[in-house]
Amino acid sequence: MKSKILPFVLQNRLKFGSVNPKAVLGLVLRNNPELKKDVPSVLKEIEIVVFETKDLSKEEMTKQLQDLNPDLLHEKKKEVKGPLKPLKNAEKGKVVVRIAPSPSGALHIGHAYGAALNAMYANMYNGKFIVRIEDTNPENIYDKAYDLIPQDGKWISNDNVSQVVVQSDRLGMYYDYAEKLVGQGNAYVCTCNPDTFREMKAKGEACPCRELGKEEQHLRYAKMFNGYVEGEAVLRLKTDIKHKNPAMRDFALMRINEHIHPKTGKEQRVWPLMILAVAIDDHDLGVTHVLNGKDHTDNAKKETMIMDCFSWTHPEYQHWGRINFEGMKISSSETRLKIEQQEYTGWDDIRLPFLPALKRRGYYAAAIRKWAAEIGLSLTDKTVSKDEFWKHINAFNKEIIDPIANRYFVVIDPVQIEVNGAPEKKVEMNLHDDFEDRGTRSLQGMKDLYISNDDKEKLEEGKLHRLIDYCNFTVENGQFRFVSANYEEYKNADNKGKIIHWLPVGELVDVEVVLEDHSVMKGYGEPALNDVEEGTIVQLERMYFAKLDTKNETLVFWYLHT
Ligand SMILES: [Zn+2]
Structure with a gap:
């Protein structure tokens, strides 16, 4: 029995300089429930051990406890984790x-x-x-x-x-x-x-x-x-x-x-x-x-x-x-007035730094909590600029949504091109490259395609460009010409150009994206977007994360962040 008692007596002596036998009894019983049958004799034994250890030096006690139960020596205060x-x-x-x-x-x-x-x-x-x-x-x-x-x-x-x-x-x-x-x-x-x-x-x-x-x-x-x-x-x-x-x-x-x-x-x-x-x-x-x-x-x-x-x-x-939010309009009364005057669509207007808006856009409350925890409870006044605020919130939110959001092609401001010689071919792509078990989406590769006007303007002649997961091409005198399907060839090309997303001309979905300033971009999306439910956050490849806000004839996405 002594071996079950001694460590706690030593621990008590080291911690408090003296020993309370009742406190030791509690610890001994908690760790050795079988001793509960005979509490009086345990207490008696504790008193004996207490007496026997009364003249030990601190060094001796530490050494003994180190041998008996080092965990008790290093026992930390019970801390609340958070x-x-x-x-x-x-x-x-x-x-x-x-x-x-x-x-x-x-x-x-x-x-x-x-x-x-x-x-x-x-x-x-x-x-x-x-x-x-x-x-x-x-x-x-x-x-x-x-x-x-x-x-x-x-x-x-x-x-x-x-x-x-x-x-x-x-x-x-x-x-x-x-x-x-x-x-x-x-x-x-x-x-x-x-x-x-x-x-x-x-x-x-x-x-x-x-x-x-x-x-x-x-x-x-x-x-x-x-x-x-x-x-x-x-x-x-x-x-x-x-x-x-x-x-x-x-x-x-x-x-x-x-x-x-x-x-x-x-x-x-x-x-x-x-x-x-x-x-x-x-x-x-x-x-x-x-x-x-x-x-x-x-x-x-x-x-x-x-x-x-x-x-x-x-x-x-x-x-x-005090936190001064520089460049952000957080006055409730002004916002309320502007909502009543229909300058904003409501408290969830995409432009507003109010929670209904953040929630509707696809921010997770956990991202906001992480940001708040990072600032912590401090008395110092601080200024948080608009850019800084969004940078932090976006980074924290991205940690959460990046693994969740499936990838899709949306071509904004689409222009039709013809890639001469491009083969008819079904192109299968993962919904998310890190989670192959989520399945795939497919696009029909063909010579008649849509790409965004912005991409088109940036395609340099004389370079080898690539349509994601489909084929490599060049632009010569304004004409698009198929070169090969092989990705390695693009990757290793000396005259490597852009890699862009695309959509086949045919059955596509009409897409609108509402941007942070409430302006609206229009374009086409791949057919697989028909399976996405309202409220889902997706990544529009090469663009940004967005949330499918409403799903009617047109899919309306709200810009979230890059
Ligand atoms: Zn008076």
Whole structure:
């Protein structure tokens, strides 16, 4: 039995300098379940071993353990594995994070960074990822965002949203806690003229409302709902009126706003301010880690001040630096306006850096997550240029789609040519050269072909060119002439020219490709494209990856990336 105990005793001594026999018992039993039958004698034996090892030097213990069980010597702390740095005070299974956008539109790439980080942390710790729509400001609410945001959250998190919460559904709870704050003497209803209050606050002086008795406060609180009008009264938290940061002095928690809210209509006119609703929600939803931009630093301080009034545990706050997306139009309000004016076709317009567009184009959320992980959770401000952003996202996306996407020929801006002497021949090509088991596609080789006008203009006379997988040819005085079928001959030719894709004149499919700038290219595609389903990503050979967006008489592809 001793041999089963000694290694753990040594490990304990080396790690902590002393030994807790009960802790050793746990380790011994876990590794030797058969000993569970007689726990008292195991414990007794442990105590003996503990006594016997008490005078060993560190070197002796290390040497013995090295012989007995070197793994215990090098045992690493249990680390949570993931693409991100571990979170402070995070425990597996207990992490709850959230994103909290206001309903102003779909999520853009800036939101996506934060949403991806939160979702990845939830995943890394087997925790929860909550999507919370913060709509307690009845002005500027965009109705469609109630559907768009949960969809985007679902996409970016790989369908791992634990809960969708809408704040305007929870007003009753905010009122209850607000009333408690009044009852506890932590909050008061201030009816001062806003300018007067601001002046007093700047001087560190309390306004007269602050010292009114509780009864009067309760009356005033009730009047917020049925007496005062907009602008007449606000609920304030009693903080330190001389706080070194003036923003922290008796800040507002709740106000009256007569705007009609699309969800609650005229029914509600008293609205919690963001910090109050956030403090209550983070507590109520059990949020353990608040990961958001550093523009929320002051808010976090205010939120914890509210939480302290109820003796609630604070979440861990970790902020990231500002990301400036240079040259990218990520304003929700502007985009919304342009959609309403039909300048854009919708949030999924190919030109937009919003998630519905990225998704429709064929980007994988995993590529966005990888990009977000690469930036990581850092406080440094950074500028991401448009080119840089797409370069990264495209590279990450290509890693994912390159093995998936089958290859096809599409000839844009086609011109017909005649290759004199070209043999009639069926040409079989792999759908994907790396995955031959996916099968083949075939094209009828013949003298009458289409090639793209762009290729045609670049074919130099006197050189040996090749039509992919079909034959070699030359151009002489504008005439195309068949030379041979042999690829080696082309490859080894001194006057090697271009290798281009082609289509036979005959039964082809009409193809359109929508480019990033929303312009449309037209051409023909090979017949095998008829078997491709809508939503499939393909590689148009020698061109780029594209997604089959709609399939009617014409196949409409959306450009993805090269
Ligand atoms: Zn006042």
